[in-house]
Amino acid sequence: MADATFKILRFDPDSGKGPYFQAFRVPLENKGLTVLDGLNHILENIDGSLAFRSSCRAAVCGSCAMHINGKHRLACNTQVSSLNTQSITIRPLAHLEVEKDLCVNMDQFWEKYELVRPYLVPGSPPPEKERIQSQEDREELNVVIDCIQCGCCYSACPVTLSSKEYLGPAALLKIDRFVSDSRDGAHVQRIEQADGPYGVWRCHNVFACQCCPKELDPPRSIAHVKRRLMRRRLLGGGK
Amino acid sequence: MGVFVHICRDSGLQYWDVILGGNLMPYHDVLVIGGGLAGLRAAIAVNEMNASVGVISKVHPLRSHSVAAQGGVNAPLGNHPRGGHDSWKKLAYDTVKGSDFLADQDAVIKMATEAASRIHEIEHWGCPFSRTEEGKIAQRPFGGAGFPRTCYASDTIGHALLNTAYEQTVRFKQAAERRELAIYPEWLVLALVREGDECQGVVAMELKSGKLEVFGSGAVIFATGGSGRIYANTSNALINTGIGMAVPYWAGVPLKDMEFEQFHPTTLLGKNILVTEGARGEGGFLLNSKGERFLANYPDSQKAMEVAPRDIVSRNITREILDGRGFEGGGGYVHLDLRHLGREKIMERLHGIRTICLEFAGVDPITDLIPIQPGHHYTMGGISCNTACETGLHGLYAAGEVACVSVHGANRLGGNSLLETLVFGKIAGENAAKYVQGKGAAGKIGKAHERALKKTEEKIEGLLTRENGEDAASIKKEMTEVMAKKVGVFREERCLAEALACIKELRVRFKDVALRHRGRGWNLSLQMALELEGSLDVADAVAAGALSREESRGSHFRTDFPKRDDEKWLKHTLAFYSEDGARLQYCDVRPGPVRLEERKY
Numbered sequence: 001m002a003d004a005t006f007k008i009l010r011f012d013p014d015s016g017k018g019p020y021f022q023a024f025r026v027p028l029e030n031k032g033l034t035v036l037d038g039l040n041h042i043l044e045n046i047d048g049s050l051a052f053r054s055s056c057r058a059a060v061c062g063s064c065a066m067h068i069n070g071k072h073r074l075a076c077n078t079q080v081s082s083l084n085t086q087s088i089t090i091r092p093l094a095h096l097e098v099e100k101d102l103c104v105n106m107d108q109f110w111e112k113y114e115l116v117r118p119y120l121v122p123g124s125p126p127p128e129k130e131r132i133q134s135q136e137d138r139e140e141l142n143v144v145i146d147c148i149q150c151g152c153c154y155s156a157c158p159v160t161l162s163s164k165e166y167l168g169p170a171a172l173l174k175i176d177r178f179v180s181d182s183r184d185g186a187h188v189q190r191i192e193q194a195d196g197p198y199g200v201w202r203c204h205n206v207f208a209c210q211c212c213p214k215e216l217d218p219p220r221s222i223a224h225v226k227r228r229l230m231r232r233r234l235l236g237g238g239k
Numbered sequence: 240m241g242v243f244v245h246i247c248r249d250s251g252l253q254y255w256d257v258i259l260g261g262n263l264m265p266y267h268d269v270l271v272i273g274g275g276l277a278g279l280r281a282a283i284a285v286n287e288m289n290a291s292v293g294v295i296s297k298v299h300p301l302r303s304h305s306v307a308a309q310g311g312v313n314a315p316l317g318n319h320p321r322g323g324h325d326s327w328k329k330l331a332y333d334t335v336k337g338s339d340f341l342a343d344q345d346a347v348i349k350m351a352t353e354a355a356s357r358i359h360e361i362e363h364w365g366c367p368f369s370r371t372e373e374g375k376i377a378q379r380p381f382g383g384a385g386f387p388r389t390c391y392a393s394d395t396i397g398h399a400l401l402n403t404a405y406e407q408t409v410r411f412k413q414a415a416e417r418r419e420l421a422i423y424p425e426w427l428v429l430a431l432v433r434e435g436d437e438c439q440g441v442v443a444m445e446l447k448s449g450k451l452e453v454f455g456s457g458a459v460i461f462a463t464g465g466s467g468r469i470y471a472n473t474s475n476a477l478i479n480t481g482i483g484m485a486v487p488y489w490a491g492v493p494l495k496d497m498e499f500e501q502f503h504p505t506t507l508l509g510k511n512i513l514v515t516e517g518a519r520g521e522g523g524f525l526l527n528s529k530g531e532r533f534l535a536n537y538p539d540s541q542k543a544m545e546v547a548p549r550d551i552v553s554r555n556i557t558r559e560i561l562d563g564r565g566f567e568g569g570g571g572y573v574h575l576d577l578r579h580l581g582r583e584k585i586m587e588r589l590h591g592i593r594t595i596c597l598e599f600a601g602v603d604p605i606t607d608l609i610p611i612q613p614g615h616h617y618t619m620g621g622i623s624c625n626t627a628c629e630t631g632l633h634g635l636y637a638a639g640e641v642a643c644v645s646v647h648g649a650n651r652l653g654g655n656s657l658l659e660t661l662v663f664g665k666i667a668g669e670n671a672a673k674y675v676q677g678k679g680a681a682g683k684i685g686k687a688h689e690r691a692l693k694k695t696e697e698k699i700e701g702l703l704t705r706e707n708g709e710d711a712a713s714i715k716k717e718m719t720e721v722m723a724k725k726v727g728v729f730r731e732e733r734c735l736a737e738a739l740a741c742i743k744e745l746r747v748r749f750k751d752v753a754l755r756h757r758g759r760g761w762n763l764s765l766q767m768a769l770e771l772e773g774s775l776d777v778a779d780a781v782a783a784g785a786l787s788r789e790e791s792r793g794s795h796f797r798t799d800f801p802k803r804d805d806e807k808w809l810k811h812t813l814a815f816y817s818e819d820g821a822r823l824q825y826c827d828v829r830p831g832p833v834r835l836e837e838r839k840y
Contacts, residue, residue: 013760061298
């Protein structure tokens with residue numbers, strides 16, 4: 001089979017050189033070859049200085065998010081064959097400071113995660129056994145709990161670039177995760193936080209964040225929180 | 240906040256000057272190495288005891304391998320219609336029988352009695368478990384379990400538990416009334432600081448900068464997970480290299496029962512990504528090339544069929560493949576059939592598996608058969624410790640997969656690994672905090688720290704300056720392939736001896752490794768070489784233990800000694816590090832109320 005060409009945006013702050021693209025040839029030995037396999041091939045056989053993050057290689061840990069052929073996605077579950085071209089262009093996640101090559105500094109992403117009180121604030125003291133939650137209530141969580149904090153949505157969003165304080169799609173989805181949980185007792189405080197100047201209203205409905213590798217839908221969560229806010233404003237009180 | 244250490248490097252000379260009273264280098268009462276489920280649970284326990292804690296993790300905690308757990312976590316809650324008579328005693332019995340009687344029963348009893356509390360606790364913290372019709376935590380049948388007791392969150396329990404535990408560490412971090420809880424993500428621990436028989440900290444490298452620093456502490460808890468990446472065909476994450484086992488091993492702490500490596504029956508053909516036991520627990524079938532449910536043809540699995548324990552099912556699949564009743568290609572495989580479960584059940588309870596099958600094998604379990612083969616999955620052995628998680632070194636604790644308490648003995652039951660992390664993570668954290676408080680004053684910073692730092696810096700400088708030499712990647716490839724081929728599901732003396740000789744040769748060749756890149760920051764080649772040294776020593780302990788143990792027990796099956804031999808081998812293997820490789824000793828198994836019996840399901 002033919003080789004694929006990986007064009008990778010390289011940058012090493014210690015080198016004194018600006019960022020540049022470098023091309024590598026990767027043999028397409030098996031049809032299941034993923035972009036992550038290709039990066040590992042380059043690292044182990046061609047260029048030992050290449051830097052990228054990876055861990056689970058099964059699309060559950062969120063380490064290897066990067067910009068591949070025009071879209072933010074995970075390297076580990078992107079098969080080269082699915083890209084319908086043998087020319088692969090890879091850049092690091094956008095809007096975040098590059099530490100080296102494909103490794104970006106995720107600090108601001110995690111700061112925003114921590115800002116939204118990303119933990120259950122129980123509405124009642126713990127019972128002896130588990131809290132009861134109906135299957136219907138639990139189903140509400142299906143569309144918000146699978147987030148792997150990979151940063152694809154955050155980097156795809158143009159507002160996170162222009163407004164450093166904007167919470168961004170991932171943190172707003174985390175708010176929705178707890179607002180949707182029948183066991184949480186801080187719904188009001190959570191949506192009030194989302195009502196602030198850097199919350200849901202900062203979203204410009206670009207929908208670029210709809211690139212989630214886990215097929216979550218941040219705009220849906222943002223709309224969900226907005227609806228709750230409006231209901232509260234118009235009808236007052238309650239959840 | 241304890242003692243602070245100021246470390247400054249003399250730019251001209253290669254030595255480190257340690258000055259007391261500066262303010263650059265943090266000291267924590269307890270350091271937790273590893274940010275997976277056991278490590279985070281330990282950190283929470285330390286902080287709950289009002290001691291300061293630092294978590295040092297090679298990756299961001301949410302990238303830890305705990306996140307990949309799928310099926311569930313065991314606790315005798317009795318929420319399933321068929322689980323009404325379940326109890327901790329029955330969980331303990333199943334665990335001991337599953338372990339092929341190599342587990343220490345006091346440890347098993349501790350785990351079983353605390354199971355329900357730990358599950359309720361993490362539910363109270365917000366873990367999104369699936370629910371029964373009454374709104375209780377849902378439970379499903381799992382291999383080797385007398386009752387359906389595996390609590391699940393669809394088929395992504397690891398993600399649910401790890402996220403919940405991490406959320407709690409954020410809560411603790413933000414709580415003003417508590418002592419410090421700090422997280423150091425992307426720091427690789429390379430050495431222990433050992434003074435006499437006491438552990439006083441670690442040396443770690445920041446991956447981003449390549450900077451080496453010494454961390455001082457009163458106690459250290461290792462919770463770095465398993466060492467699956469010594470095998471080519473493992474379900475483990477790429478990060479599970481075993482370096483976290485090697486670091487205490489190098490410091491003189493023995494590794495226990497390393498020859499017991501779990502092979503999971505159903506890993507996806509090709510990449511060996513896990514396909515949960517829950518798929519069989521929910522009613523999936525295993526089919527050979529004739530379309531037969533072949534487990535009925537083997538006496539040890541004919542009753543329990545697909546929900547027999549993992550060691551048995553893995554052996555029987557391998558036998559089918561070896562006897563020509565599997566499919567050829569990719570090392571041989573059989574089929575897992577979920578089609579009869581129907582779309583609705585698959586989407587509700589196995590949606591993660593469906594995504595994995597679609598993305599990595601191009602098959603849809605709703606309409607297609609899944610090609611699976613046994614693959615390495617779990618390291619039953621690990622850092623030897625007791626039921627208090629104490630190792631032989633004062634102030635050094637271990638919990639989770641990196642540890643061997645031992646609750647899994649010769650074969651772990653599905654759903655028990657997560658339970659172990661929660662139960663023993665808490666115990667390790669509490670005991671480490673008590674130990675530090677018992678010592679009174681904060682740990683001393685001194686010569687031992689300086690020594691450890693200097694030695695590690697020399698090791699790194701050696702790797703970075705060597706001009707010509709072998710490539711680390713080729714040594715890693717040879718190691719992982721020989722382990723997969725010769726220290727696998729079926730073992731025999733000749734193959735094991737060859738594997739051991741090969742590993743010993745690789746250990747020698749490693750001394751001449753040269754790197755492809757000499758920078759310090761984000762140098763993946765350097766990181767790989769540093770970890771490979773640990774992987775090789777762990778692999779050596781596995782092969783040595785396997786060659787020495789002349790019996791078949793649990794996951795360790797010797798075709799030349801196919802019977803369990805309780806008279807000679809009802810004992811734990813202890814591997815001690817030496818320059819020439821593992822030195823083996825043996826110690827007794829702690830018996831208990833469960834009596835020895837033949838293991839059939």
